[in-house]
Amino acid sequence: MVFPNNEFERLIRLSELDLDFTALEVSFEDLTRLAVKVTGTQMSLVNIIDAHTQWTLDDLGLGVKQAPRENSVCQYAIMSDMPLEISDLRIDERFTSRDFVERLDGLRYYIGIPLQLESGINIGTLCVLDSEVKSLTPEKVEILLIIAETVVERLKSMQKIQSLNASLHEAYLSKKQAAHDIRGPLSGIIGLSELINKKGMSSKVEGLLQYISMIEKSGRSLLDLTDEIMSEDNKSPVDDLELSLSLFKEKLLRLYQTQAKSKGIQFTVNVDSGNESVRFSKNKLLAIVGNLISNAIKFTPNGGIVTVTLVLALILEEKLLEIIVSDNGQGMPEKAIQQILDGKAETTSGTSGEKGYGFGLKLVKELVVSLNGQITLSSDFQRGTEFKILLSQLI
Template sequence: MANKSFPIPDNELERIIALSNIDLDFTNLEENFKDLTLLATKVTGTEISLINIIDSFTQWTIANQGIELEQMPREESVCQYTIMSDTSFEVQDLTLDERFSTKFYVKGPEGLRYYFGMPLKLSPGLNVGALCVLDKEVKALSAEKIELLEIIAQTVVKRLKSIQALELLRAKLNESNASKKKAAHDIRGPLGGIIGLSDLIAEQGATFDVSEFMEYINMINKSGRSLLDLADEILSEEKAQTLAENEFNLPLFKDKLLKLYQPQAKFKNVDLEISLNAGHESVPFSKNKLLQIAGNLISNAIKFTAAGGKVSVHLGLSLSTTEKLLTITVTDTGVGLDTAVIQQVLAGKAQTTIGTGGERGYGFGLSLVSHLVESLNGLISVNSAPGKGTAFEVVLPQSL
């Protein structure tokens, strides 16, 4: 397998950066696209339709019709060829094409023979995945059906962009809520001073029997206390709120990573363990780019860890009065990296390599991680040596 060549777009880093900007949660998209996969099968008369997103290591099936499929290694897919150009890609008989004839979905119980894929184009040349239809019988699609399939693919892209826009709106709403909390903090001090002063005047005024003056002071005192209670209520909302759509806490982040990457680890017989630091499990933080960063590190660790090895992930959150820091540590028992490779990773220039199981290394996953960490004002460090495994640590500042 290591000797085979695999297609890689010339603009691969640009492509996966564009994909990371959408910041998809691959476990939570089925309902957004299920109708389109059903429509694709009805239009083309095929048994199966898939909407696949392809990142650095994995093809993620975000919606399916006619077959249960969630993910597969990128190098095993047919859609990796579809994203190579802005035109469609067709294989009339997969059993006769040496690139696919030995794949599990061709020679296995699925027995697939026909494939037609349409690239999902964020913009010309930036293909993040494919809408494809498949069948157990050899077929040929008419020009009219191909045109309808292209319209469906365009609709998929429009929905992807709508999801991205919605996430941006949610982020702005969170910023607004943060401003509200800050305002509450800002007014709390002056209000406390007013109440303290009015208490003092109220005490002294009582001795002078100035009833009218006391009445006004009491009103000020009452109003001030009401505003102070309001400020406390605003500040306490964070404790009562459920997580926003664009937020994680540590347990939810752990569950997402296990659901996404446990199948990859089991497929290779690698033990994947994810642990949390204690004490801040319920504290929310932005999920912006986190699945992209942690996911690429985990996929990379699995790739370079032999069967029977272990990949350990630790998620931590540290809080102080001035900062909130999220730490992601990914440690493996794999082949390790030498000093030159570590410097390439930190410079965002990781090279294509072959994994311990012959997996194709596309050389862009770690470059993407470096780019994303830098864009979030975070830090990444690597501790490794040949034959002694690798530990990646990412530290990302979060809004208080």
């Protein structure tokens, strides 16, 4: 597997997009169709490359959703800001022995256009492929560059919409909190007026009854307003930025079951049955847990087990999310554990020879810290590893 010199910076920038690969599958269909039409090729894909996996956001003609990063052609395309064109994959020593090339009907032509968030930060590719040897004219390559820019602008727009929705969500929560904060004093005011009336004190002071009535009426009006705010049936304006335990489980199975099956690994996700429908922010969660799962699969042998356990506890005005990712793989020595906890993970090879460079776990550490969370790690060498993440969110 190859990686750019700025790989960790690239992964951080990619994580800021906070992409949900289960919810973007049709967002770029118009652009892949346009790329095929312009180039006269058979296939086109929009791919995002994270620390372990190439995720296909849209696929026209090839029928893939994900692939190990080390097996992809696009990993080479993100090494440069320039397009990577290979007229015949059979004569490129990097790909001659790959299954998708060796077949009689295998791939021959490839061109990948880096998806650049900014100069040197390439998060993936727009690529077109064909089963015949080809070469594109400069004019057609130029159009592909424009299409790739459009993909990036669409991704940036999605990020801005998410940011706006997050701001709306904060305002929504602030409104409900403010209503909660003023309800108590208002109830006290109303209670005071009721007590004065009940004891008949208003009849002993001239004009007091009228004022007590006004206080009670105003207090009840404000109290009704706060109750309305607190009991709104309207959904928060950011349901797409939230998860429940059951939805989180569904997404993780959709994203990583294929990877596990390809290595003969049993992958399960267990959720706490008590609060499985309670919603919480999904900010960076898919990136954090996804990297831990991919890493666990990488270091677990055929026939092994990778398990994710999700627990949500409600404590006073706080949601405490506990995420445990465990495996019965090869485990880690003490030195490696400390390097991960210090954010200095190094490269190692997986149980099937997969290559890695420690960037995924370093990213997990960075993201958990950015969310003011906690990460702990326990591992028995040759017996397995368990990561535990604790994240707190206000209700």
